[in-house]
Amino acid sequence: MNLSFEKYHGTGNDFVIVNPDACVPHRSRFARRVCDRTDGIGADGVLFLALEPEFRPPRVIMTLVQPDGSTAEMCGNGARCAAVWAAERANADEVMIDTLAGTRHAKIHDGGATIEMGAPEFGPNDVPVAGDEPLIETRVGDYDVTAVNTGVPHAVAFVDDVTAVNLERDAPPIRHADVFPEGANVTFASPCDGGFDQRTFERGVEGETQSCGTGAVAIAAAARRLGLTDGENVSVSPPGGDLEVTVDDRNATLTGPVEREFGGDLRVSNAGRLDLEA
Known part of the structure; x- marks a missing residue:
């Protein structure tokens, strides 16, 4: 399997970005290999991003697969990286990001992005926590x-x-x-x-x-x-x-810098070996 990737980070929270048009049939296994900081590229997660530039503002569908192979509902720094990545390709200064936690609006500014995070929830069913009352102190x-x-x-x-x-x-x-x-x-x-x-x-x-x-x-x-x-x-x-x-x-918003580290091509062998050309 051959594919192109890019590496971004938001205040050190780093992600490998892959366009889901690439054929990655086993995303969990792929993320575990790629995120490995010894034998892979090294990252806090893999962002599979699908850009829909025809919308105004442009939309990007974001799926974050973590180093243990699980899928996270939301990631603030990952969403900011996704916003910058999408805005650069759509020549836009704002984007909508579809996540498993809902759709979030992001604005791009010099050096980073601000993203809406939704309303923080303390309810026991919303967190969730065991019990009938919020878990406070x-x-x-x-x-x-x-x-x-x-x-x-x-x-x-x-x-x-x-x-x-x-x-x-x-x-x-x-x-x-x-x-x-x-x-x-x-x-x-x-x-x-x-x-x-x-x-x-x-x-x-x-x-x-x-x-x-x-x-x-x-x-x-x-x-x-x-x-x-x-x-x-x-x-x-x-x-x-x-x-x-x-x-x-x-509502809450999160603002911070975003940086592109590098990009390259990745070959994943059937044996699971990663060959990187950055």
Whole structure:
């Protein structure tokens, strides 16, 4: 199998982009191979994008397959990368992105994109969590967490210093806790000058990522719910860069930079070997 690809990242959250016109019959297996950072290209996911430029604004259908082979409903940084990719091809400054979490509007600006993220949901059926009440500042594992769905479920824990958290040890018990029947991303946040620092252990990646857009929105939404911020504009700083979030009861937006890293051709042998020509 031969196909062309491109590599993009949003604040360090990196993705291999493949046009679904290419024949990839086993997307889960393909993503596991391609995302491998030792034997593959290395990425936090594969974005299969189908552009429909005849619409105004243009539309792009986005499917994100993660390194473990699962499909994610939504990815904020992935959607921003998809928006820039689509806008460049359609010669547009805004696009509509169809995701499994719904259709999202994105605006392109110099160096990046702003995307609508929908309304954060705290309801037990929306996250989802086990039980009849929202999970707000509730002990799970070794932390008090607040559960919110920002396209995917997040367990948000506010701590004094995110750099002091042993993420690989402390996040998995929360990610797999019985209270989260579909699992959850685990996001830690600590206050910093003008906003919050962020670290996220992502479901599907099963490890820490340099940035997580849905996690940044989850921090802003949880902070607003808990009274930790009194404004609608929140700055969030994951390890890979800075993101800006606006959030109210009806909608949230995510703004940040997007960069194209490189492109190339990929040959996948029947034995599963990847031959890359970048």
